[in-house]
Structure formats: C-alpha cells, structure tokens
Amino acid sequence: MNEKNNHKKDIVILVVCIVLLFLGCLAFFSARWYITEFGDTGFDSILYTLFSEMSGTDSAVIRNFLLTALLPALAAFVLLTLFFWLRRGNGEKIYPFTKKRARIISLVLSCVMLFSAAVTVDLPGYLYYVSQQSTIYQEEYVDPLQAEITFPEQKRNLIYIFLESMENTYMSQDVGGALDRNTMPELTELVLDEENINFSHTDGIGGFHNMTGASWTIGAMVAHTAGIPLKVPIGVDRNEYGQDSFLPGVNTMTNVLQEAGYYQTLMVGSDANFGGRKPYFEQHGLDRTFDIFTAREAGIVPPGYFVFWGMEDMHLFDFAKQELTKIAAQEEPFAFTMLTVDTHRTNGYVCRKCVGLWGEQYENVISCSSKQVAEFIRWIKQQDFYENTTIIIAGDHVTMDEGYIDRNVAEDYERTVYNCIINSPVETAYEKNRQFVAADMFPTTLAALGCEIEGDRLGLGTNLFSGKPTLVEEMGLEEFDGELTKTSDYYTKNFFFKR
Missing domain, CATH: 3.40.720.10 (Alkaline Phosphatase, subunit A)
Known part of the structure; x- marks a missing residue:
C-alpha cells in the first residue's frame, strides 16, 4: 500500500514539476516578447490585453507571438524535460541526476524563470503600488457634467x-x-x-x-x-x-x-x-x-x-x-x-x-x-x-x-x-x-x-x-x-x- 501511495505521490510531484517548468518557460519568453514588441508600457497595459476583447488583432501580432514566444518556450520546455527526466529503455537515467535532484533543480529553474519574467514586466513595482490606496480622485477629479x-x-x-x-x-x-x-x-x-x-x-x-x-x-x-x-x-x-x-x-x-x-x-x-x-x-x-x-x-x-x-x-x-x-x-x-x-x-x-x-x-x-x-x-x-x-x-x-x-x-x-x-x-x-x-x-x-x-x-x-x-x-x-x-x-x- 505504501509503495502504491508513494508511486501516486511521485506522479503528482512529477506533474507539478512539469507544469511549473512549462509555465516558467512560457512566462520567460512571453515577457521578453512583450517588452521587445511593445516596450515598457506598464503592467496595466498587459492586464488590459489579457482581459479585453481581442477580435480585430493584426494577425502578424499573433503569428509573431507564436514564432518568437510560444515556439521557443515549447522548445525549451521539451529540451529541459528530456534533460531532467529522460531514461533509457531499461529505466536507467541518462543524465547524472537523481529523481530528487531533478525535481529540485527543475523547481528552482521554474521559479527563476517566473521571477525573471515578473521583473521584465515590472510586476514587483506594480504590486508595490497596487498594495497602496490612492486618494487622487477624491482630491483632484472634476466630473465634467458637474x-x-x-x-x-x-x-x-x-x-x-x-x-x-x-x-x-x-x-x-x-x-x-x-x-x-x-x-x-x-x-x-x-x-x-x-x-x-x-x-x-x-x-x-x-x-x-x-x-x-x-x-x-x-x-x-x-x-x-x-x-x-x-x-x-x-x-x-x-x-x-x-x-x-x-x-x-x-x-x-x-x-x-x-x-x-x-x-x-x-x-x-x-x-x-x-x-x-x-x-x-x-x-x-x-x-x-x-x-x-x-x-x-x-x-x-x-x-x-x-x-x-x-x-x-x-x-x-x-x-x-x-x-x-x-x-x-x-x-x-x-x-x-x-x-x-x-x-x-x-x-x-x-x-x-x-x-x-x-x-x-x-x-x-x-x-x-x-x-x-x-x-x-x-x-x-x-x-x-x-x-x-x-x-x-x-x-x-x-x-x-x-x-x-x-x-x-x-x-x-x-x-x-x-x-x-x-x-x-x-x-x-x-x-x-x-x-x-x-x-x-x-x-x-x-x-x-x-x-x-x-x-x-x-x-x-x-x-x-x-x-x-x-x-x-x-x-x-x-x-x-x-x-x-x-x-x-x-x-x-x-x-x-x-x-
């Protein structure tokens, strides 16, 4: 029973590692793509892009994202996944990583890529400001109909x-x-x-x-x-x-x-x-x-x-x-x-x-x-x-x-x-x-x-x-x-x- 539970636990941990690795790769390349394409427009513009209607978008923008963000992210993800977990037909690990070490390194690498993406789009600065309340509208805003x-x-x-x-x-x-x-x-x-x-x-x-x-x-x-x-x-x-x-x-x-x-x-x-x-x-x-x-x-x-x-x-x-x-x-x-x-x-x-x-x-x-x-x-x-x-x-x-x-x-x-x-x-x-x-x-x-x-x-x-x-x-x-x-x-x- 313990062996079966441990096997299920290993699968769950493996899935989590793989998902985080993919998200890390996608975030890293997407952030670099966004800044290269649109410049430092502020995190508000990124939020708006994510949550607004996208019909009418120039197809070249979508194509460019697929080629210069999604495709490299997928390539990096596949290579890293193979590097950490690829085994021979007899189950022997090809690269010199134990199961535990592969998990730790992949999780650390995922966190590094996610953090790098956040810094690239200035998410820390955005979070710093949004954690505070502004009173500028109460003090300065003038309603034009009033x-x-x-x-x-x-x-x-x-x-x-x-x-x-x-x-x-x-x-x-x-x-x-x-x-x-x-x-x-x-x-x-x-x-x-x-x-x-x-x-x-x-x-x-x-x-x-x-x-x-x-x-x-x-x-x-x-x-x-x-x-x-x-x-x-x-x-x-x-x-x-x-x-x-x-x-x-x-x-x-x-x-x-x-x-x-x-x-x-x-x-x-x-x-x-x-x-x-x-x-x-x-x-x-x-x-x-x-x-x-x-x-x-x-x-x-x-x-x-x-x-x-x-x-x-x-x-x-x-x-x-x-x-x-x-x-x-x-x-x-x-x-x-x-x-x-x-x-x-x-x-x-x-x-x-x-x-x-x-x-x-x-x-x-x-x-x-x-x-x-x-x-x-x-x-x-x-x-x-x-x-x-x-x-x-x-x-x-x-x-x-x-x-x-x-x-x-x-x-x-x-x-x-x-x-x-x-x-x-x-x-x-x-x-x-x-x-x-x-x-x-x-x-x-x-x-x-x-x-x-x-x-x-x-x-x-x-x-x-x-x-x-x-x-x-x-x-x-x-x-x-x-x-x-x-x-x-x-x-x-x-x-x-x-x-």
Whole structure:
C-alpha cells in the first residue's frame, strides 16, 4: 500500500514539476516578447490585453507571438524535460541526476524563470503600488457634467485626429527631434505655423509624456477624452470589462458634447471593437462608428478586404472625406474623431503611397503618414465648414516599436507625443515649457472650441490654454504616475461600475 501511495505521490510531484517548468518557460519568453514588441508600457497595459476583447488583432501580432514566444518556450520546455527526466529503455537515467535532484533543480529553474519574467514586466513595482490606496480622485477629479462649461453662442465643430504612435522623436534634432533627418516634415511645418498651437515641454517643438494607464491606444483615447487612466481593477473578470460595460460611471467629452447637441462619430480603419473602442465611445453618447466593416459596405474597399489591422490610412482618409461631407451638411454641430493605423508597430505598414526615402521601413511609413495628414488638412481647409471647425492632431502614445527606438534614439532623449491645434478661436501665452499628459488634452480640447471651463480642470486634466498648473507640474510626473498606479477603491466604485 505504501509503495502504491508513494508511486501516486511521485506522479503528482512529477506533474507539478512539469507544469511549473512549462509555465516558467512560457512566462520567460512571453515577457521578453512583450517588452521587445511593445516596450515598457506598464503592467496595466498587459492586464488590459489579457482581459479585453481581442477580435480585430493584426494577425502578424499573433503569428509573431507564436514564432518568437510560444515556439521557443515549447522548445525549451521539451529540451529541459528530456534533460531532467529522460531514461533509457531499461529505466536507467541518462543524465547524472537523481529523481530528487531533478525535481529540485527543475523547481528552482521554474521559479527563476517566473521571477525573471515578473521583473521584465515590472510586476514587483506594480504590486508595490497596487498594495497602496490612492486618494487622487477624491482630491483632484472634476466630473465634467458637474462642472460649469459654457459653450460659445455659435458652437464650433471638432475634428480630432489620433495619429497612431506619433511622437516628436521622428523629427530632426535641430527642431526638437532625436534624429539626424526629419522623417515627418509636413507635421513639423504644421506645428511651426504661427497660426497653429503646439503645447510643448520645451521652448520649441514638443509634446506630452506618456502616463500610466494611457500607454496603449484605448487607454490613451480614454485619457484624452475622460481625463483619467484606464485601469483594470483586480478581481474583475473579462465579461465585466469592455464589451458589456465600459467605464459606465465616467462622464467623458462625448457625454459633454452630447448634452451640448453635437452629432458625434468615430472612424477607424480596423475593427472598431478591438480593445473596446466602439463600446467605450458608443456607451458615452457617440452617434455612429465607422470601421473596416462599414468601409466595405460603403465601397471604400472591396468586400472581404483586410490588410495589416484592417485597411490602409489612404483608404481611411478617403472614407473620412466622404463622411465628413455628409456630416457637415447636417444642422447640428459635429465632432468627428478618427484614428490612423499605418504607423502601428512593428515597422508600420507600407502602402502604395509610401516612398522609400529612408533606410528604415518605419521611417518611410511615418513620412507617408505625415504627407497624408497634411493633404487631409489642406482638404479640410477648402471646405465650407472649416471656418467654424477646430482641428486637433495628436499622437495617442509614444511608439511601442522598441527595436526602432533602440537603433535610432539616444537613451537620454526625452520622448514626447505630438500635438497640434489648428483654427482655435482661443490664443494662449502658456504654450511652451509645460509638463503635461494625455489627460490634459480633455479640457484643452473643449477650450479650443471656445468653451469656458470654471476652474479650468476636468477629470484629472488641466486646460493648457490657462495658466493653471497641471497636476504633473504640481506633483512631478513620477509622483503623478505613482498615484495612478496605486489601487483606488474610488475609481472602481465610481468609474468602473455604474453609479
């Protein structure tokens, strides 16, 4: 009986060792893959990726994970398993390990790989912060529907263009970039135009810093439009996050403009459901969403068309022109938001408009995007609705293409996100030498429409047109980010669940 029990015990221990070894290998290679592919975006972004809707993901991302993370993990697991436990036909151990020693070494190795993976994605730092409670929302958050916001008598239209991964880094050093060449000259010219506004962290061309909870696209879109980070409260399951209910307790810019009588649309070239973008906007007052599927229906691309994340930006801009012409013919003021995709990591997508000016594919895609955005702006300026329309061009976050950054950008360069405001009825003396983040774009956008905001703060963001210090300027970026990383019962109770 004892011999039988010992045999069962050996099998259980062996299974545990093998499972832990596999998990260790998978975690080790997956962590390295994630950081290499997406950069240090924060553990919040990893949690969101794990628990959110993944439909519409570029197949290249999945293929890359399979080839550079899962396959090496499986190979390492098989080799290590054979190394520890392979025996000859007569039961003799091939390698000089006793059964006990093989177990101990495999368990230690598993723990080392799991710990290495945790350090790679900064799980210890994340756990340190989430073990603490933040009071930043109770002390600093301003609900936009509770704030006094006064619109001008003639409400202005808004066109908000999110540029995927567009940062100032791609400019030449003489104008504030990190390169010896300017790969985005047209976007540079836009911010150098004295009639336009570029809020900057320097006295020249600059922009805003990444903030915790806004280092990936939907997180950034939430920050830009709600003035808060996107966080995944611990213990919430997938079905409660994103599709069924997306931050139902938060009032956003879409809610504000809805109450002001705006007709609002979102246009993306991919699957709008990816990452919860469509649910987020539609659950907060959006009237209509356009994406790869509606582009097919409208004849912008053929039925079944799908490249990269959906369709190229050249088709997206054609679609935008078509729909803006229709939207502008309506009586209501409109807010049109769009998101480009060609400059998504890794290396971007080369469309037929791209010209090989540079040695790096990513730079050619950036240059192509710069040209297309500038052409789109020229088209808007020729339309009758332009006179009463404010245009905001902003990157969503700094690029996740860490390979490109490692090859081309000095470690001490301060990377910031691009922004340019065109045709604002409001001027400012506080444009330069600012420290700010995506959350500050929320009240700043409304101010650029001519709105007066009592207290000049909405969400956690500050109206940059005013002289009021941002929270980053008051606290410092590190302390501000630390507060956003901490656990907040207030956030979970008041934002994540419907009040």
